[in-house]
Amino acid sequence: MKEILFFLTTVCFVVLSCTKEKTDYEAEIDTVVPEYKEFKEAYAINSDGYKISIEALNGTFYTGYNEVRLEITDSQTNEKVNVSAVTFLPIRTNVDKRNVSCPHRYDLIDKPDDGYFSGYAVFTDRSDADGSWELYISFTIADQIHTAKQDISVHEQANKNMNMAMFEGKDDEQYFIALVSPQKPKVGENELVAGIYRFNKPNNPPSSDFPDASQFSYTEVSDYTLQLDPRMPEPSMGNHSSPNNKDLTQRSDGLYHGMVNYTMTGNWTLNFILLNQQGQILRGTLVPTDFTPGVEGVKSELHIDILF
Amino acid sequence: MKNISFSFLFLFLGIHVNAQHTHVQNDTTKRLEEVAITAIAKRKIETEMKMAVSVDEFLASSDHISFIKRGAYAWEPLLNNMSTERSTITIDGMHVFGACTDKMDPVTSYVESNNLSTIDITSGQGGNMHGATVAGSIDLKRKSTPFGLDKKWNGAYQTGFESNNKQFFNLGNLSYSGDKFVADGSISFRKAGNYYDGNNDEVNHSQYNKFNTAVGLAYKTSPLSSIRVDAIYDKAKDVGFPALPMDLWLSRAFITSASYKQLFEDGLLRAWDTKIYFNAIEHYMDDTKRPENLVHMDMPGWSTTYGLVSRANLRNGDCSSEIQLNVYNNLSIAEMTMYPQDRSKKTMFAYSWPWVTTRFAGISMNNSWDISAMSRLNFGGSLGWNYNHSKYVEFNWIFHPGTPQEKDRILPGLHASYQLHVNQFDFSIGTGYGHRAPSVSEGYGYYIYNSFDRYDYIGNPDLKNEVSYEANASAGFKSKKMGIEAKVNYFYIQNYIVGRILSLGSPMNYQSVGVKGYTSLNHARLFNTTLHANYDILQHLHWNGTLMYARATDDKDGNLPFIRPLSYQTSLYYMHRQFGIRASVNGDLTQEHYSPEYGEDLTPAYMVFNMSADYTFSFRNYKAVLQIGAENLFNEYYSTYADWGNIPRMGRNVFTSLKFNF
Incomplete structure (x- = not known):
C-alpha cells in the first residue's frame, strides 16, 4: 500500500511539476518583427x-x-x-x-x-x-x-528586414538597394523583393527655381542582377547558410525579385554582389562558404543585415 | 495496390480456415494461453553471468541483439543488425517513442529489470503483430502476478555494488495476489559514477542516475474476466554520454495503461484483451558541462503517445490464431535554441522535430496450424495505415520545397514459416515481406546532429516505404546431453533509408562537418547467422557457446555501418547444491567490413574474460543469493564496432549483489 501511495504522490508530482516550457514559436516570430499592412x-x-x-x-x-x-x-x-x-x-x-x-x-x-x-x-x-x-x-x-x-x-526603421544599403559602384555611380519585402520573413522560402536605384548625376547646373527636379533624379536600374548568399554571421553559427536561394532579377514592376531561405530564426546577413547588364561586378565580394564555428562570418562588402 | 488486396485476401483466408472447424473443443484452461510462435522469449531477467542486470545487459545476451553504445547508459538495441527505426519496440504491446533526436533514450531505457517479466524478441516479419516492421519486434513484458496464488505476498529485494563505476543499486518489488485483487509494485534506484577503461583512465561524462517505479493493480470482475491498470514512472537525471558533445540533464517517462481481459471457456474465441494507453516522455539535453562547447544549445524533446491495443486469441482444433488491432497517435516535438556565452541572448531557434504527428492503425494476424505432430505451419499478415503531419512544415520546405504537410502510407506485411520436428532434429524455413514507414527523424528531422559521422541530418518527407523481402531458416539437434542449433536469415531491403551527403546544405551544429539528407538506396542486403551449441560435460558442469556473423551491403556492394563482425561467446558453468561458478569469454574479431562513408573505422579484435560465483542460502523464510564476480577480468582496453566515437568500454569491473526473496 505504501508503494501505491508513494506512486500516486509521484504521479501528482509529475502532473503538477513544472518542466521546461515549450517555445511558443508563433508568438516569438510575431514579437520580433513589427509588420505594417495598413x-x-x-x-x-x-x-x-x-x-x-x-x-x-x-x-x-x-x-x-x-x-x-x-x-x-x-x-x-x-x-x-x-x-x-x-x-x-x-x-x-x-x-x-x-x-x-x-x-x-x-x-x-x-x-x-x-x-x-x-x-x-x-x-x-x-x-x-x-x-x-x-x-x-x-x-x-x-x-x-x-x-x-x-x-x-x-x-528610423525598426524592422531590420526593411533595411537598405547605399554605396558607390565600380562605375563611380551612386547606388541604393532597399528591401521591400518580406517585412516579416518566415522559416522556409521567402520571396525577397528589393528596389535597386541609381542617382543620375546632373549634367546642368541647377536652375534658379527650387527645387530643380533634374538635380535630384534617380532611376530604377534595369536588367541588373543581384546575387544573393544569405548567412548567419554570429560566431556560434559558423557561417551557416541555406539551400535553394535564387538571385534577384527584375520583374515588370521594376523591382528585383529573388528567393531567400531562412533555415531558422536569428540574425542573418544577406550578402550581395551587384552585376550590371553586362555582368560586370559593380559592388560586392564572394564570401567564404566554409563552415567555421567560433569565427564571425565574413560579410560581402555589399550586404544588408536582417533579424528574424 | 495488388499487394494490398492480396494481403487482405490472405488475412480473410486465415479467418475462413479457422471458421470451418467449428466443433467445440473442451478446454477448461482458465489462464490465457500465449500463442508464442516465433517468439524467443527470455524467461528470466538475468543473464548467465550476472543475476542483477540492467535491461540493456539483459538484452545484450540475446543472439539477435547488438547495441550502439554512447556511454554507460541507454544503449540503442539493434535487432538483426538494424537500428531502432526498423524494429518495433513496445512495452506490453504499447508503443512508446523516445523524445531525443539523438537516440539517447531508446524505449528500453524507460523500464527497469525488476518490473519486467520477460522480453519477447521476434525476428523479421513474424514481429509485425505490434505494427509494421522490417527487423522484427522487441516486446518488453511487464510483470503481472496471477490471481489466487497460494502465497499471498511475494517480494524481492536486491542490492549491489559495481566497483568500476561505483554503481550502487537497490531494486525492490512486492506483489499481492488475492482471489479478486492483485497488486504489483516495484521501485529501483541506480547511481553510477564515471567508469574507467582498460588503461585505468577515467571516461568522463559517463555517470548516471536512474529512478524507476511501477505499479499494477488488477481486479477480477468475473471468473473469466479482469481489469488491470498499470503505470511506470521513470526518471533519469545527470546522465553522461561520453561519446556525444552533450549530456542528459533530465528525462522522464510516464507510461500508463488500462486493460480489460476476457477469457472464454469454449468456442472459437478463447481470449480477448483490450488496452488503452497513454505515455508522455520528456527529454532535456545539457551541454553546459562540456568546456569544449563555446556556444550552448538547448535541445528539449517531447514525445506523447496514446493508443489502443486489442487482441483476440482464437483456437480451433489444430489451428490457433491471434488477431491484434494496433492504433496509436504520437506527437514528437524537438527544439533547438542556441545561445552565445551570454545566455540571455538567443542566437537562433529551430525545430529539429517540427511538431510531427504520427498516426498508425493496423490489423495483424498470426495463424498457427499443427499439420501433424511433427510439423507446423505459421502464417500471417498485417495491414497498416500510417499518417504523418508536420505542423511547422516550413522547416521541411527548406530542403524539400513544396512537399505536402501530410502523408499517408499503406504498410502491408506477410510472413509464413514451416517447422518440422523429426526425432531429435528441428528444422524451420520461413519467408516474409513487409513495408515500413520512415521514422520521424528520417521523414521530418531537421539539422539533427549525428556525432558519429559528424553530419547534420535532414529528413525527407517524400521517402518511399522501405520494403523488405526476407528468408530465414534454422536447423537444430537436441539430445539429453547436448544441443546445437544454426540459424540464418537474409533480408533484401528495397529503398533502404540512409543519410547521404547533400551538396547544397550548410551545417549548423557546432561540431558538424556537413549536411546529410536521408535518401533511399535502391536496395541493401543483410545476412545474419548464428550457431549455438551446449554440452553437459559432467552432471554439474555445462558448456555453451555461440558464434555470430553478419554481413550487410548497399546497392553498390559497399558496407553498411554498425554490422557486427564475427563474434563469439563461450561459457562454462559449474553448479552444485548451493554453489555456482561461471566463467565466460566473449569477443569480436577485427571489423574488416567497416564503412568509412558512414564514419566508421577499423575496429580491432578484442577478447574479454568474465567470472562469477554465487551462493544460495536460506534463513527463516527468506531465500537469498549472494553473487560476486568480475567482468573484463584482465582489464582489456577495447572498444567495439558499435561504440559511438570509439569510446573505450569499461575495464575490469568487480560486481557483487545480494538478492532476497520472501
Missing part, C-alpha cells in the same frame, strides 16, 4: 482649395523603402477631382544648407481604379538635428499647375 494618412496638405492626402504604411515614414499614395480632393466638397501629372520630390536639407534627395518616383502613377496616385521614396536618413525632410508636390488640374510643400518626419 495604409494610413501621414500628412494632409490644403493648397489652392485642394486637399492632398499623403498615405504611408502605418501613417509613418521610415528610413528605407516607403510606398506612398496620394489622394487629391476638393477641400470644400471632399470629392475627387480630375488631376493629372502629379509629381513627388522629397528633399533633405542638411544643417550645412546642402540639399539632397533620395530614390523616389517623381512622376506618380495614376491608379484610377483605386483612386490614388502611387509612388515611393527610399529615405536614406531619418529626420534629426542634422537635417530635415520636405516633400515637394505638384499636380495639374484643368491645365493649371499647383504646387505644395510639406515638412515631414522620417523615423
Whole structure:
C-alpha cells in the first residue's frame, strides 16, 4: 500500500511539476518583427482649395523603402477631382544648407481604379538635428499647375528586414538597394523583393527655381542582377547558410525579385554582389562558404543585415 | 495496390480456415494461453553471468541483439543488425517513442529489470503483430502476478555494488495476489559514477542516475474476466554520454495503461484483451558541462503517445490464431535554441522535430496450424495505415520545397514459416515481406546532429516505404546431453533509408562537418547467422557457446555501418547444491567490413574474460543469493564496432549483489 501511495504522490508530482516550457514559436516570430499592412494618412496638405492626402504604411515614414499614395480632393466638397501629372520630390536639407534627395518616383502613377496616385521614396536618413525632410508636390488640374510643400518626419526603421544599403559602384555611380519585402520573413522560402536605384548625376547646373527636379533624379536600374548568399554571421553559427536561394532579377514592376531561405530564426546577413547588364561586378565580394564555428562570418562588402 | 488486396485476401483466408472447424473443443484452461510462435522469449531477467542486470545487459545476451553504445547508459538495441527505426519496440504491446533526436533514450531505457517479466524478441516479419516492421519486434513484458496464488505476498529485494563505476543499486518489488485483487509494485534506484577503461583512465561524462517505479493493480470482475491498470514512472537525471558533445540533464517517462481481459471457456474465441494507453516522455539535453562547447544549445524533446491495443486469441482444433488491432497517435516535438556565452541572448531557434504527428492503425494476424505432430505451419499478415503531419512544415520546405504537410502510407506485411520436428532434429524455413514507414527523424528531422559521422541530418518527407523481402531458416539437434542449433536469415531491403551527403546544405551544429539528407538506396542486403551449441560435460558442469556473423551491403556492394563482425561467446558453468561458478569469454574479431562513408573505422579484435560465483542460502523464510564476480577480468582496453566515437568500454569491473526473496 505504501508503494501505491508513494506512486500516486509521484504521479501528482509529475502532473503538477513544472518542466521546461515549450517555445511558443508563433508568438516569438510575431514579437520580433513589427509588420505594417495598413495604409494610413501621414500628412494632409490644403493648397489652392485642394486637399492632398499623403498615405504611408502605418501613417509613418521610415528610413528605407516607403510606398506612398496620394489622394487629391476638393477641400470644400471632399470629392475627387480630375488631376493629372502629379509629381513627388522629397528633399533633405542638411544643417550645412546642402540639399539632397533620395530614390523616389517623381512622376506618380495614376491608379484610377483605386483612386490614388502611387509612388515611393527610399529615405536614406531619418529626420534629426542634422537635417530635415520636405516633400515637394505638384499636380495639374484643368491645365493649371499647383504646387505644395510639406515638412515631414522620417523615423528610423525598426524592422531590420526593411533595411537598405547605399554605396558607390565600380562605375563611380551612386547606388541604393532597399528591401521591400518580406517585412516579416518566415522559416522556409521567402520571396525577397528589393528596389535597386541609381542617382543620375546632373549634367546642368541647377536652375534658379527650387527645387530643380533634374538635380535630384534617380532611376530604377534595369536588367541588373543581384546575387544573393544569405548567412548567419554570429560566431556560434559558423557561417551557416541555406539551400535553394535564387538571385534577384527584375520583374515588370521594376523591382528585383529573388528567393531567400531562412533555415531558422536569428540574425542573418544577406550578402550581395551587384552585376550590371553586362555582368560586370559593380559592388560586392564572394564570401567564404566554409563552415567555421567560433569565427564571425565574413560579410560581402555589399550586404544588408536582417533579424528574424 | 495488388499487394494490398492480396494481403487482405490472405488475412480473410486465415479467418475462413479457422471458421470451418467449428466443433467445440473442451478446454477448461482458465489462464490465457500465449500463442508464442516465433517468439524467443527470455524467461528470466538475468543473464548467465550476472543475476542483477540492467535491461540493456539483459538484452545484450540475446543472439539477435547488438547495441550502439554512447556511454554507460541507454544503449540503442539493434535487432538483426538494424537500428531502432526498423524494429518495433513496445512495452506490453504499447508503443512508446523516445523524445531525443539523438537516440539517447531508446524505449528500453524507460523500464527497469525488476518490473519486467520477460522480453519477447521476434525476428523479421513474424514481429509485425505490434505494427509494421522490417527487423522484427522487441516486446518488453511487464510483470503481472496471477490471481489466487497460494502465497499471498511475494517480494524481492536486491542490492549491489559495481566497483568500476561505483554503481550502487537497490531494486525492490512486492506483489499481492488475492482471489479478486492483485497488486504489483516495484521501485529501483541506480547511481553510477564515471567508469574507467582498460588503461585505468577515467571516461568522463559517463555517470548516471536512474529512478524507476511501477505499479499494477488488477481486479477480477468475473471468473473469466479482469481489469488491470498499470503505470511506470521513470526518471533519469545527470546522465553522461561520453561519446556525444552533450549530456542528459533530465528525462522522464510516464507510461500508463488500462486493460480489460476476457477469457472464454469454449468456442472459437478463447481470449480477448483490450488496452488503452497513454505515455508522455520528456527529454532535456545539457551541454553546459562540456568546456569544449563555446556556444550552448538547448535541445528539449517531447514525445506523447496514446493508443489502443486489442487482441483476440482464437483456437480451433489444430489451428490457433491471434488477431491484434494496433492504433496509436504520437506527437514528437524537438527544439533547438542556441545561445552565445551570454545566455540571455538567443542566437537562433529551430525545430529539429517540427511538431510531427504520427498516426498508425493496423490489423495483424498470426495463424498457427499443427499439420501433424511433427510439423507446423505459421502464417500471417498485417495491414497498416500510417499518417504523418508536420505542423511547422516550413522547416521541411527548406530542403524539400513544396512537399505536402501530410502523408499517408499503406504498410502491408506477410510472413509464413514451416517447422518440422523429426526425432531429435528441428528444422524451420520461413519467408516474409513487409513495408515500413520512415521514422520521424528520417521523414521530418531537421539539422539533427549525428556525432558519429559528424553530419547534420535532414529528413525527407517524400521517402518511399522501405520494403523488405526476407528468408530465414534454422536447423537444430537436441539430445539429453547436448544441443546445437544454426540459424540464418537474409533480408533484401528495397529503398533502404540512409543519410547521404547533400551538396547544397550548410551545417549548423557546432561540431558538424556537413549536411546529410536521408535518401533511399535502391536496395541493401543483410545476412545474419548464428550457431549455438551446449554440452553437459559432467552432471554439474555445462558448456555453451555461440558464434555470430553478419554481413550487410548497399546497392553498390559497399558496407553498411554498425554490422557486427564475427563474434563469439563461450561459457562454462559449474553448479552444485548451493554453489555456482561461471566463467565466460566473449569477443569480436577485427571489423574488416567497416564503412568509412558512414564514419566508421577499423575496429580491432578484442577478447574479454568474465567470472562469477554465487551462493544460495536460506534463513527463516527468506531465500537469498549472494553473487560476486568480475567482468573484463584482465582489464582489456577495447572498444567495439558499435561504440559511438570509439569510446573505450569499461575495464575490469568487480560486481557483487545480494538478492532476497520472501
